[in-house]
Amino acid sequence: MSQSKNGASTKSPANYNRLTALRDLIAVVSVLVIVKQSLLPTTQLYAGPASTLSAMIVGSFLLHRKGLAWSDLGLQWPQSWPKTLGMTLLTMAFFLVCTQLMALVADLLFEDIGTSDRFSHIEGNLGAYLLIMALVWTHGSFFEELLFRAFIINHTSEVLGGGLRSDIVALIISSAFFGYRHAYYQGWHGALVTGAGGFAFGVFYLWFGRRNIMPLILAHGVFNTLGQTFRYLGIED
Template identity: 35%
Template sequence: MTPEPIQKLSRRGIAVEIAAFVGFALLAKYGLSLIFWRYAGPVSLLLTLALLTLDMRGRGLRWSAMGLIPLPGWKAKLMVLPKAGVTLLAFAIVVALVTIVGPAIGLAFLAKESADIADRWGAVAGSLPHFLLWIGIVWSAAAFGEEMFFRGYLITRLQALFPAGRVGAMLAVLLSALIFGYGHFYYQGWRGAFVTGGIGLAFGTMFLLFRRNLWPLILLHGVIDTLTFTAIFMRWK
């Protein structure tokens, strides 16, 4: 699938643009992590999206060109649910392959969860203010933010950078997934990087199969993370 061009730039110009926004996101996260590392990822991503939105607006572009497509009528809105269900199946398969099959074939590091995860989210258990704070982060920076940046923006722009056709589409999904996985390494370690990278592959593939429709991914991402934090808050094992 070849995306419609969203701006008249050479491939070198597109590469510079992508590197600039990805670089800003990573550098901002590093800088903010020195101040409040628990929230460095969400805040840096929202800052990146704000700058990206301003840049797009200056060029007469909208997020509808990168996945936040209009859903006219009830049929289009209701179709988000089965598409989210298909994405959930892909999500489950990827997570099972990494966390169950991986250790079973000797990749022991995939069985070890980083201690920083508990340190980052431990305050949520039994604390309503922390729970509500993270639910707000889930729907803003994770569900909308990560899907808009890593799937909507990155895959769309990488497709414009790589040759048209299936190979270019596969490279776009793969590279965006690698960046997505690396973005979670700082607190989830190698296991988390592989899990989130795999999720990036699954979500990126669905993004293209759904003709660059972000809504099923946003819905599923938000629901999964909400259930995860609910389990932490309720101290469910």
């Protein structure tokens, strides 16, 4: 805390930035939770997408108010598509390692209920499949990566003071929240596995995602596309 010329105390720039980051973080997380919980009694299918769309609108406004954009958090057009695709494959491999290892632990603690009946209507239903594909590449990959990795990790790290230690804590918090977001239809077994997937994406976000988050969006979208395609075809994934 510093003193102004008239003797009144003022916030230092560092403290002001941390308080602003905390305010914006609380705003986006609150939208994610409140919108989703408000809609769950009515619709399990669209509660998540509605909450991420709402949070994207709020997050975009908050970034704009600070003179920033999603491009400052990693949403860049790739300079090299071969490199981006290579990083996408590496991300997918690490995701599989993390989720399969966590599945071994989760199997010891909780029953695996899959995705309950949330997507049961997709099997053999082309219209429902095409609609879910639209959600996969908006809510399920684009929005979730920008919110849970770019926005939440960056703002949590800034609240904690920045640096590697703050990044690691932010990564863990973001991963736990990401897993919790999926517990309502996957159970706690699925929440642990999904949280491990969020951890995998978060590690790669800290590595290269702040410069180019596209590999994470592509990897997330491919996994979701495969899962929903298997359901449409009646194949156990």
